[in-house]
Amino acid sequence: MIGAAIRTALAALMLAAPAAAQEAPAPPEEVVAGLSQDNIGITARFDGSTILIYGAVKRDAPEPPGHLGVIVTLEGPSGAVTIRHKTREMGIWVNTSAVGVASAPSYYAVATSAPLAEILDPAQDVIQRISIPLALRSFAGPLEVADARPFTEAMLRIREAEGLYQLDEGAVHLVEDTLFRADFTLPANLTEGDYKTRIFLTRDGQIVDQHRTAIYVRRVGLERWLYVLSQNYAAIYGLMSLALAVIAGWAAAEAFKFLRR
Amino acid sequence: MQIYLPIAEVSVNAFLLLGLGGIVGLLSGLFGVGGGFLITPLLFFIGIPPTVAVATGANQVVASSVSGVLAQFKRKAVDVPMGIVLLIGGLIGSAAGIWVFNILTRLGQIDLAVQLSYVVFLGSIGLLMLQESLRAMRRAKTGAKPGKRHQHLWVHKLPLKLKFRASGLYISVIPPALVGMAVGVLAAIMGVGGGFIMVPAMIYLLGMPTKVVIGTSLFQILFVSAFTTLMHAITNQSVDVMLALLLIVGGVIGAQIGSQLGGRLKAEQLRSLLALLVLLVALKLGFDLLIRPAELYSLHPGRAG
16 A cells, blocks of 8 residues: 555656756755545545545755655635533523634644644744644634634634544654655544645745645445435435335334244 | 444444344333333433434334334224324424424524423423332232222313214314324424323323224324424434434334233333333433533534524
């Protein structure tokens, strides 16, 4: 699997080389990225699934000095979220206030080759919005509560606990400062759509090159089929559920009657 | 074996669901209750979202009542005109219940409303059952006869009277329609069949003979829960067919074993055990509302209305 990925990456590297040479001022180092596929069908398994993103660092000159870092981010489609807060009312815990976020990514993961603080300058992080809190700040729309910070912090906390937002330092495997790969774990209830991928190459914390692409991720299998049916053809789905219940209830009773004879 | 439930969006063990369906089926076979009022709270406990648990519970009730209705029809124990009056009330009640359910969902209060109604209903039914079975046990010891059931005469003074031949009744359609409506609301909000409310109401309030009560109530429950399932599927997409199928398979097997066992065991002791179980579930649900949740915030897709 890894071997095949690297071989494909090297092939991509060789193909990309002449094209890059024609561009006038080529940066000293460039990212050449590969994805296992640009269109991924994922069977919703109980423990989620993984996506592999791999690539290589292309150099025309000897390796410049400084510490090399690779950061890969993967961002799922965005959607509106309502964050509710419970307080104690007459002894029981009740949802009493809510904050609506117009748009927040359903998934956001950052994988790095070393601790983020070592390979990314905070000023660069602010510009590119790489780390999770900064990446999300751009999504928080107008808020309805005076101090919405506890709400957005709670969203971060809950989604980090669910594995929807993850910072995985050291998850990018860098071989000989040239080849890299990162595995991302997607949750079983992933949102379908374009997953934006960004790959940053840093030297002593400064971004020297970046590469952006998108992967279309969709679910496959029976679970997906049922989900789509329930959302888009709700009446048919409802009738199907009823028919299955009637048949199962009736057939099982008949089977037992037959067995008892 | 873990499986992913597409609508509930959680992974659970398939055998846990089969077992859960089986245990509830066993109880329903033993006691002749639908079991919907136990399956839905048990689904809360294993982490199924309450909206999905309620809608899927309604679907499971369809399966568990269909074979019962067929058997009762064969025995001519269904009062069809009475069933239709109850059904019309039930459909109106269910539609109203679904409407309330969707408003509460938008307000973010549905989980609380469902749990509170379970605490109230299971708590009061558990207490009534416990009291009744204790009284029955004492009666069995002393040999005293049960007291005469009292008649609600006002029921017979209402207009719109109809003849219900199978029940041998000539009463107004208003009380049965109201009973059906109350059951329909419960079906929509709690995902139960409602037999535990309807059967006593039919006997004590409407004065129906016991021989047609079970068949007629099952007839109403089958159609009302079918309608409720469909409405939940269409209006809030919360019926999980995978979850329902596993519960149904477990439930039907359990019910068969339960009805076989039922004849051999002492009814009174079992009934008090069921009462204790119902009370235990009510207490656990009530306790969960009282203790401080680990996370005070929760996320919901979409914008609040």
